[in-house]
Amino acid sequence: MSELLERRAIRLAEKAADRDEAIRRCGETLVEVGAVEPGYVDTMLARERSISTYVGEGVAIPHGTLGGKELVKRDALAVLRFPEGVDWGGEPVTLCVGIAAAGDGHVELLAALAEILLDEDQARELREATDPGTVIRLLGKIQEDSE
Amino acid sequence: MPTRTVAVGSASGLHARPAKLFVEAAAAAPVKVTIRVGDRKPVPAKSMLSVLALGAKQGTEVTLEADGDGADEALDGLAALLARDLDAEETSDV
Numbered sequence: 001m002s003e004l005l006e007r008r009a010i011r012l013a014e015k016a017a018d019r020d021e022a023i024r025r026c027g028e029t030l031v032e033v034g035a036v037e038p039g040y041v042d043t044m045l046a047r048e049r050s051i052s053t054y055v056g057e058g059v060a061i062p063h064g065t066l067g068g069k070e071l072v073k074r075d076a077l078a079v080l081r082f083p084e085g086v087d088w089g090g091e092p093v094t095l096c097v098g099i100a101a102a103g104d105g106h107v108e109l110l111a112a113l114a115e116i117l118l119d120e121d122q123a124r125e126l127r128e129a130t131d132p133g134t135v136i137r138l139l140g141k142i143q144e145d146s147e
Numbered sequence: 148m149p150t151r152t153v154a155v156g157s158a159s160g161l162h163a164r165p166a167k168l169f170v171e172a173a174a175a176a177p178v179k180v181t182i183r184v185g186d187r188k189p190v191p192a193k194s195m196l197s198v199l200a201l202g203a204k205q206g207t208e209v210t211l212e213a214d215g216d217g218a219d220e221a222l223d224g225l226a227a228l229l230a231r232d233l234d235a236e237e238t239s240d241v
Contacts, residue, residue, distance in 0.1 A: 115200045
């Protein structure tokens, strides 16, 4: 958990004019924490054009294509919140979980994220989080429960 | 009730793109389809979040269930989709 989602990869007051810029911000965050090579960001944009990563409840999970895996240095997540919202192909998105994954080690965490979003109250708490500690608590708690 | 049990074929498991393709196909089916892992609670196959919450990886066996007219055909199609490696087919439609 702590390896996958670092506090410095949680940014809760982001701004983006459109979907592509939001994805770039997610990708740049993954670059900054040393999880991916800069080229990974373009594969995230390519993936999104292929198929939307919107999952529901105002949340999208941008990630690279299969070809982008070789640009992943280590599995990691970035959580970016866009309080003003971003138009995601007609859906309003306020939270992006950027994913860098070379294997399938992040599947449990994604499942935990989905569990949270299926719970109306926890989904709102995550969408409205202004403190990285809240995000770590929400994502970490379910992770522990599932083990 | 008609059921199909199939091992997930996609390299990255049943999330992200393979999950999206599966959910879209399930939503287009003429009958309500559920999906579950082992003895866990069946969830709606057309709900992206429910499918993601399964946490199914490549090789995880999932069971599909549906009832009504066209259930068998719908399940055959969805089971075949799950069994394929949808990640490997990505380059063809990017």
